[in-house]
Amino acid sequence: MPETAAAGPAPATAEPVTATARFWSSAARLRNAPWGLLVLAVTVGAGAGLGSIAFRWLIVTFTRLFSGHADYAGAEHGPNPHVPWLGPFFVLLTPVVGGLLYGPLVDRFAKEARGHGVPEVMLAVAQRGGRINPQVSVVKALASALCIGSGGSVGREGPIVQIGSALGSTLGRTVRVSEDRMRLLVACGAAGGIAATFNAPLAGVFFAMELILATFSVEAFGATVLSSVTASVIGRAAFGDTAFLVLPPFHVEHLGQYGLFAVLGVLAGATGVGFTRILYWVEDACDWAWRGPEWLRPAAGGLLLGLVLLALPEMYGVGYPVLEKAAHGGYVAGFLLLLVVGKILATSLTIGIGGSGGVFAPSLFIGAMLGAAYGATTHQLLPGTAGVAGAYALVGMGAVFAGASRAPITAVVILFELTGQYSIILPLMLAIVLATLTSRLLSPDTVYTLKLRRRGIDLNAPAPGARLGAQSVESVMEGFPVPLPSAAELPEAADRLRLSDHGALPVVDTEGRYLGTLTARATAEALAERTDGDVEPPTTAGDLAEPTPPVTTDMPLSTALHALVTAPGTGLPVLDPDHGQVLGWLTHQSALRALHAPSAT
Structure with a gap:
């Protein structure tokens, strides 16, 4: 009997372990496979597309419930057929009732759902590694739909951006992607939301890259395009393939x-x-x-909003x-x-x-x-x-x-x-x-x-409480490598770069003024070019010197790190802010050494 009792539970415990192991194995493949980002981008786009359909349905439903019209803005003081005896004065009450519903919802479950949404997404991408509270998507959809449906004079793009971004962040955390991928999935959610709700796939892509990521790259463009197209296809299946606003054709008839x-x-x-x-x-x-x-604030303020609507x-x-x-x-x-x-x-x-x-x-x-x-x-x-x-x-x-x-x-x-x-x-x-x-x-x-x-947050500054970023560049920079003279021949520059640890060297003119950075990659490409033809390839370090984002000794490290991420090579020269001379060299390793600076003193 004891043996039978002991043997009984074994299959029950083995199956959940197997299912969990399979899930994490699939998640690891999505993280590491070349096609993993494509699958994740399409998944986020599909979620954003479906979310936009649900959100627009909620808006129409609540608008009909509160006003009796599909869109009361064009009704011109018309009465609510649900309460015709109130005449046009029903708009005094709808914002109050709506506020009583979404006010406690936002205050209790997701305070970041208050307001217009996009700044919170920008903050999550810039300083929180793309992490967004998963509850935001549901709370934001309900609160915004109730607010708009009850007369709130706001738009639906901020909510759908926050909804799609929360979906992307949730998927990224579930699969345990890196922070770079997490930020990209958040942008994919924003792109998909804009694309589906406005039937504007290109606008979704550029909105995500220009406002959410604040940067352009081939990988980001490809991922946001996939998400935007997926969401747009789903949106067009639900709303039709027509322009969002129907306007007569316009032409410029006079210069x-x-x-x-x-x-x-x-x-x-x-x-x-x-x-x-x-x-x-x-x-x-x-x-x-x-x-x-x-x-209670939305309901109390709804009285003033009702007067404006009246x-x-x-x-x-x-x-x-x-x-x-x-x-x-x-x-x-x-x-x-x-x-x-x-x-x-x-x-x-x-x-x-x-x-x-x-x-x-x-x-x-x-x-x-x-x-x-x-x-x-x-x-x-x-x-x-x-x-x-x-x-x-x-x-x-x-x-x-x-x-x-x-x-x-x-x-x-x-x-x-x-x-x-x-x-x-x-x-x-x-x-x-x-x-x-x-x-x-x-x-x-x-x-x-x-x-x-207004909340004391600068997107380009270090996140509050962050261990890295508040230091000055001067406090963490390394001694700079011996610079290349601009007249140095490329074979000589190649030998110097071969011995360098950074894959790049500063280039200066005859008076010691900084001209740019020469990378090993640019040198190798130039040496591999043919020398015949009408156009001569570059022959000196000065010909190939690339200007870099200016990094000065008095700059906060957080600002310099933004420039370092996009710079060629693995380091950037640090310049004197007054005279433009090279004083040091900044790398990711030198920045990370700042974490141990207090313990070393």
Whole structure:
């Protein structure tokens, strides 16, 4: 009997161990195989695509539940058929009821789901190794859908970026990928979310690379493309293969219009910065005024939001019907400017009271209203030159977004994909570049980075509490190797590089001024080139010296490490900030030695 009892449990314990071993074996193959990243990127894209479908369904469902319409922004003070006896005054109550539902949800389960989402993803990638709380995807979807459905004047791109990124982070942690891969999977989730929800696969890729990763590489581009395409295919299967906004075709009919578009770009850049400033001013005012529990704040602030919606029902939710009507010339210039002010106030109030949603769509809305008002005015003043007002609405959309986010590539691509309007691409590019330059002149921060900076977080600075990064470069640099004179012949340079531990050497001119870095790879490629033909290959170290990101002795180590990661070779010269002379050499090993500096003293 004892032997039988002892033998019984053995099969039961063996099978779970076998299943676990198989799982970790599969995870290891995904981590190490050349095709592993492709599978993970496609998986994240599929999850983001399905998540965007569920999220949009939640928004429509809650909007119908709270307002009785698929999109109340275009209903023009219409009553709610569920409570017709309230007439248009039901909008005074919907933000309050919505706040009572999503306020406790966010406060209890995922506080990072509050606000517009993208800054939290940027922070996770820059300073947290891509790690995002897995609960965020569910809480963010529910909270944002409730907020938008109950009248919150915010967009859905911030939530879907955070949802997709949380999925990517969760998958990366499950498979136990490296931090570099984890960051890339987070970006894949963001790309897939944008691609599926807006039917804009290219925009998803550039959004992820320009704003989330803040860098471009072949590996990152390939992975985000796979994720974006996968999510877009799933999104198109659910929503159809049509442009997100249906607008009439626009054309530039007079060369003088380019000057008008340039002026619009400057105005839009200033408006984007103004939107950013007012957004956080209102949030500060709400923080100052509210003294109750945080879970109740959205409901209490919903009373103020309801007053705004009662006066301007066009502010209800995302507001795409109003945007399309403005682009078709459906409003007069004075009312369009009122809508600009109303959207800035409504969005700022929604975020300030603790609402959950994005600022991307509001910036498009503000740009469309500004552009349409500008176009209507110029058409009256210069009827033979200005052209149709709708073209200015389209250009204004991209320019205000570029002014607020300072992501010009994303702005150009997403406006083209959202509207399918290639004929307006030249004035769009002109206005977006000018808006970006204007924004840079007026403010050092964007609508995304300012939220973090207000919390004392600099994405380029070391993470709070990090053991590495706060030191100065001067305190960790090595003695620099003997530099190469610019006139050194390549065979001589090759001998010196062969003996170097770093695969790169600094190159200086006859007066000792730093010119660049010569790498072993560049030297080998030059020596392997043919010497015949019309073009002579480089022959000296000065011909091949590559400029490197400037690293100076007074620079924080965290900033220098960003430059070191992308530099050729395995090290960077450290320069005198005043005279530009080489004083030392920075490598990853010298940076890591800083961890043991206190114990060595």
